[in-house]
Structure formats: structure tokens, C-alpha cells
Amino acid sequence: MLISKRDKILFYLLLPPATTLLCFLVLTILVISSISLDSIQIFGIKLFISNIWNPEHEEYGLIAPIIGSISTSIIAILTAFSLAMPLSIFIAEYLYGFTKKVFSSIIEVMGGLPTILYAMWASTYLVPVLKNYVMEILYSQFSFIPLFSCKPITGFSVFAAGVSIGISIVPYVVAMISEAYQSIPFAYKEACYGIGATRYETIKMLVSIAKPAILASLILGFARSLGETTIAVATVGNSMYLSSCIFAPSYTVSALIASQFANAYLYRYAGSVLYVGALVILAISILLSFLGLTIIIKWRTRLVV
Amino acid sequence: MYSWRKVKDRMFFVLILTISILAITPIIHMMVAVLANGFPMILKAGWGFFVKTPPTPLSQDIGGIAPSLIGTAILTLVSLPITIVLALFSAILVNEFPRNPLSIAIDVVAKSLASIPTIAVSMVIYILVVVPMGRFSALAGAIALTIVALPYAYTYISTVLGSIPLTYREAAYSIAMSRWKTIVKVLLPIAKRGFAIGILMTMARILGETAALLFVVGRYRTATSISIIEPVDAIPLLIFDYILTPYPIMQQIAWASAAFLLLIYITIFIAIKIIVKEVRL
Numbered sequence: 312m313l314i315s316k317r318d319k320i321l322f323y324l325l326l327p328p329a330t331t332l333l334c335f336l337v338l339t340i341l342v343i344s345s346i347s348l349d350s351i352q353i354f355g356i357k358l359f360i361s362n363i364w365n366p367e368h369e370e371y372g373l374i375a376p377i378i379g380s381i382s383t384s385i386i387a388i389l390t391a392f393s394l395a396m397p398l399s400i401f402i403a404e405y406l407y408g409f410t411k412k413v414f415s416s417i418i419e420v421m422g423g424l425p426t427i428l429y430a431m432w433a434s435t436y437l438v439p440v441l442k443n444y445v446m447e448i449l450y451s452q453f454s455f456i457p458l459f460s461c462k463p464i465t466g467f468s469v470f471a472a473g474v475s476i477g478i479s480i481v482p483y484v485v486a487m488i489s490e491a492y493q494s495i496p497f498a499y500k501e502a503c504y505g506i507g508a509t510r511y512e513t514i515k516m517l518v519s520i521a522k523p524a525i526l527a528s529l530i531l532g533f534a535r536s537l538g539e540t541t542i543a544v545a546t547v548g549n550s551m552y553l554s555s556c557i558f559a560p561s562y563t564v565s566a567l568i569a570s571q572f573a574n575a576y577l578y579r580y581a582g583s584v585l586y587v588g589a590l591v592i593l594a595i596s597i598l599l600s601f602l603g604l605t606i607i608i609k610w611r612t613r614l615v616v
Numbered sequence: 617m618y619s620w621r622k623v624k625d626r627m628f629f630v631l632i633l634t635i636s637i638l639a640i641t642p643i644i645h646m647m648v649a650v651l652a653n654g655f656p657m658i659l660k661a662g663w664g665f666f667v668k669t670p671p672t673p674l675s676q677d678i679g680g681i682a683p684s685l686i687g688t689a690i691l692t693l694v695s696l697p698i699t700i701v702l703a704l705f706s707a708i709l710v711n712e713f714p715r716n717p718l719s720i721a722i723d724v725v726a727k728s729l730a731s732i733p734t735i736a737v738s739m740v741i742y743i744l745v746v747v748p749m750g751r752f753s754a755l756a757g758a759i760a761l762t763i764v765a766l767p768y769a770y771t772y773i774s775t776v777l778g779s780i781p782l783t784y785r786e787a788a789y790s791i792a793m794s795r796w797k798t799i800v801k802v803l804l805p806i807a808k809r810g811f812a813i814g815i816l817m818t819m820a821r822i823l824g825e826t827a828a829l830l831f832v833v834g835r836y837r838t839a840t841s842i843s844i845i846e847p848v849d850a851i852p853l854l855i856f857d858y859i860l861t862p863y864p865i866m867q868q869i870a871w872a873s874a875a876f877l878l879l880i881y882i883t884i885f886i887a888i889k890i891i892v893k894e895v896r897l
Contacts, residue, residue, distance in 0.1 A: 317796070321712070321796050322709070322713055325708060328702050328705035328706065329708075332725050332726050332729055332763075333721060333725050339732075339736065339740045342743050342744065343736065394639035395639065397635035398635070400632055401633065417640060423884075424878070424881060425852055426826065427852045427855050428824075428878060431855060431874055432650065478642050511628040512621070512625075514628075539733075540826070541826045541852075545859070545860065565733055565735045565827070569830055573831070586739065589739055592733050592736070593736050596731055597728055597731075600727070601724070
């Protein structure tokens with residue numbers, strides 16, 4: 312590949328700065344796994360099947376935060392998808408000219424905003440609204456379903472965190488869905504209208520073509536909400552409580568780390584256990600984003616122009 | 617004459633419109649709420665907002681956010697140039713030698729790292745920088761921010777470089793310019809405006825990052841520090857800590873800081889829009 316000598320020199324000159332990220336990834340994996348190893352050796356599988364946070368007696372079990380993280384992310388991605396899918400279609404198909412520009416600008420702004428603003432807004436405004444108008448109603452009507460079986464007390468819960476994170480990743484998901492949707496060749500659309508399809512039927516056709524890419528953007532959105540920290544801390548309720556009910560306060564792994572890391576040095580294994588938690592979400596999110604990116608690349612190459 | 621298909625088409629439109637409005641309402645409400653809550657507090661704090669230290673639970677005066685403001689400025693000034701340079705080199709390497717296995721690895725890693733939980737970055741930098749140094753520092757914070765922002769900057773810059781038509785490169789080679797000269801004299805100047813946007817977006821990313829700074833900068837806000845090896849604070853951290861306290865005076869300064877942050881973001885965004893418009897001309 313590298314033919315001339317000069318090209319070779321250029322390649323080697325560029326190499327050191329370019330490999331920073333690669334080195335950091337290796338370092339991250341080394342650091343996090345070597346520190347995690349301490350407590351994995353001591354506690355073993357107990358860390359992943361029990362639920363306890365008692366540093367005074369050096370007893371730890373991470374099942375509640377891990378399940379909390381996963382269920383929060385599932386709720387987040389469901390929320391984000393049900394808002395982002397119609398929004399992307401609306402922008403791509405029904406808006407033209409100036410209004411289209413305004414709408415996409417608003418979404419771009421949304422995507423760039425720091426999550427701390429969402430966290431603040433969600434804990435002050437969104438959680439009370441969700442509690443009074445969504446959680447209470449679901450509880451009073453459907454409390455026989457285990458998911459809705461507990462009375463929302465403060466409103467700070469897995470459900471609140473999921474919806475808040477979901478709203479914050481809407482712009483991200485919209486950007487990915489729109490990109491996929493717009494990369495479908497125009498010929499498909501022309502063909503649909505050409506045989507007299509209505510707009511609804513055309514959109515249905517295009518969405519079905521974009522399906523793999525939409526799935527990929529959901530996977531990437533899931534990975535992103537798994538690592539979300541600030542919004543989770545502000546809305547999840549922060550308690551080591553394991554329950555099938557999504558209206559109960561709980562923890563996510565990143566919220567646990569954010570609130571316990573500062574004091575962890577006081578105890579022998581608390582810090583190490585937090586690194587185990589980080590290792591779990593890191594592994595899941597890197598695997599998922601790799602999977603998501605692979606699906607998108609495959610879909611692109613298969614798309615017939 | 618209305619057929620069932622046309623009715624379905626209309627119903628679909630109404631559904632899409634309703635959900636779209638529903639999707640965009642929270643954000644509009646958020647921006648309005650932050651400005652409505654925070655702006656009066658900025659006015660209440662007056663110039664003190666930029667020069668005083670934050671209030672304690674019992675203080676009467678709303679104080680200011682000088683330590684956090686200076687901290688954020690230091691962190692941004694240190695990490696932004698490093699991020700951009702590293703991202704630029706990575707992007708050039710991948711763009712020039714796209715089939716090399718190392719380039720492919722860099723590309724994949726950069727894209728996957730964009731969704732790495734930023735709190736994990738904070739934990740790693742804590743071990744790699746804070747523990748050996750023996751204290752929290754702006755330096756550790758800047759390194760953490762660089763790691764967080766690098767994938768974004770890289771993705772953006774490589775998109776810009778990749779979108780330059782191949783004909784420019786062919787033209788440069790045809791007059792016997794070397795690869796390096798082509799990059800510096802032809803490709804980079806063409807992508808100038810794209811880079812400007814990339815730098816602004818990276819800056820926005822760095823300014824608002826909270827989780828990556830949690831365990832590395834020390835949240836030192838009782839006085840203003842301008843040294844790079846001393847502990848500092850950042851505006852998002854101040855908001856993060858103060859919004860969860862029960863004291864009204866601390867919540868007020870948190871709202872004021874949030875409004876200030878939002879105003880900076882809106883400014884950056886308008887700047888980006890102006891640059892984009894110039895590109896079209």
C-alpha cells in the first residue's frame with residue numbers, strides 16, 4: 312500500500328498522534344479490568360447475583376444497579392424511538408423550505424445541549440408531571456401488572472429516569488434515522504408515487520427499506536443511554552432497591568458510581584466494586600456500538616442505487 | 617370522493633404531526649424554563665455573578681460563579697487545541713491511507729468510543745493522572761475532556777476531509793505536488809470553514825461535559841485558581857452539585873449558571889449557522 316518512501320515517512324509521522332485513542336482504549340481496558348479483578352477475586356459471582364451495598368461490612372452486590380441501568384435504557388430507547396421516528400418522517404416528508412430549516416435547527420440545538428440542562432429540567436419539571444399524570448394513572452388502572460404494581464411515592468424512579476434520558480437522546484436518534492432515511496435512493500420514492508401510492512404508503516415502503524439502519528440507531532441509542540450519568544443521578548431516586556416495579560426508586564450503575572465514588576476510598580473494596588460496575592456498562596456499550604456500526608455499514612453497501 | 621386509502625393517508629399525517637409536536641415540546645419548555653428561572657438570577661447577582669464565589673447554604677448574598685467560570689475557561693483552553701490537533705492528525709492519516717489496517721482500527725475505535733460512558737473516562741483518568749500526581753488538577757480534567765471530545769472531533773473532521781472532491785487531489789498530484797504538500801496547501805484550505813464548524817462543535821461538547829470531570833478536577837470553588845496543576849471547578853459541575861441540594865440560594869445560582877451555559881450554547885450555534893451560510897455563497 313505504501314509505495315513511495317516519502318509516503319512512508321508521512322505515515323509514520325502521523326502515526327503517534329493518531330493512535331492516542333487506540334492507546335487510551337487499551338489503557339482503559341487494562342486499568343478498569345485490573346482494578347476490578349481485586350474484588351472479583353474476593354466476591355466472585357456474588358457481585359452479580361446479590362443486591363447489597365454495605366461498605367461498612369464490605370458486602371457488595373450489584374444486581375440492582377445493573378438491572379436498573381438496563382431497564383432504564385430500555386424505557387429510554389422506547390421513549391426516544393416513539394418520539395424520534397415520527398419526527399424524522401415529519402421533517403423528511405412533510406416540511407419544506409423555511410419551516411424545515413427551523414425544525415432541523417431546533418433539533419440540532421437540542422442534540423448539542425449539555426445533559427446537565429436536561430437533568431435539571433427533568434428533576435424539576437418532568438418528574439412531577441410524570442408522577443401525577445402518568446404513573447398515578449397507570450398504577451390505579453393497571454396495578455395488577457407487576458411493572459406498575461407499586462404506588463409512586465416521590466416520582467423519582469426507573470420510569471422517570473428512562474423517560475428523561477429518552478427525551479434527551481431524541482435528537483441523536485432523529486439524526487441517525489434521518490441520515491439513513493435520506494440515503495435511500497430517490498428512485499424508490501419515484502417508483503412508489505409512479506404506481507399511484509399515497510404518501511402514507513410510500514413512507515411505509517421507505518421505512519421498511521431503512522429498517523436495518525433504524526434498528527442500528529436504536530442499538531446505538533441504547534448504548535448511549537446506558538452510560539448516561541447526570542440525568543440518571545437526578546431522576547432515578549438513588550436507592551439500592553430491587554423491584555419488578557418501574558415506579559420504585561432504584562439505581563443505575565453510573566448513578567451509583569457518581570454518588571459513591573468520592574467516599575469509596577474509605578473502604579477496602581468499595582472502589583474496586585465500582586470499577587466492576589464500570590466494566591460491565593463499558594463492555595456492553597462498546598459491544599453494542601460496534602454491533603450498531605457494523606449493521607449500518609452492511610446496510611449501506613447492500614443498498615442498491 | 618374519499619377512498620379508505622386517502623382517509624388512512626390523512627390519519628397518518630395527523631398522527632405524525634401530533635407526535636412531532638409532542639416530541640419537540642419538552643425541549644422548547646426546557647429552554648424557556650432555564651432562561652425564565654436563570655435570567656432573573658443573573659440579573660439579581662449582577663456583576664458579582666462573574667467575580668464572586670458561590671454561596672454557602674446560609675449566605676444571604678447570591679454570590680457568583682467566578683471559580684467555575686475560570687475553571688471552565690482553563691479546561692477549554694487547554695483541551696480544545698489538543699483535541700483538534702490530535703483529531704486532525706488522526707483524520708488525515710485515515711483519509712490518506714484508508715486501507716491500512718491501523719487506519720481501519722483507528723476509525724472503528726474512534727467511532728465506538730463516541731458512546732463510551734464518560735464517567736468511565738473519569739474513573740480511568742483518576743487512576744492514571746490524579747493518583748500519581750497526588751491531587752486533583754485542571755490538567756487531569758483537560759485530559760479527560762480531550763478523551764471525551766476526541767471521537768466527536770475526529771468524526772467531524774474526517775467527514776469534512778472525506779467530502780472534498782477527488783478532483784482537487786488529482787489536480788495537485790498532476791502538477792507533481794507531494795502528498796504532504798497536497799494536504800497542507802490544497803485540502804486543508806478547502807476545508808477551512810468545515811473545520812471552523814468542527815472546532816465550535818467540539819468546544820460545545822467540552823463546555824457542557826459533566827460526568828467526565830466528576831472525579832478529576834476536585835470541584836474546588838471556595839476561591840479562584842488559575843494554575844493548571846491546582847484543583848479547579850467547572851460550570852456543569854457546579855450546577856450538578858447545587859441543583860440537588862435543598863437550599864434555595866444554591867439552587868438559584870445553579871439556575872443562573874444553567875441560563876448562562878444555555879446562552880453560550882445559543883451563541884455558538886448562531887455562529888455555526890452563520891459560517892454554514894457563508895459556505896453556501
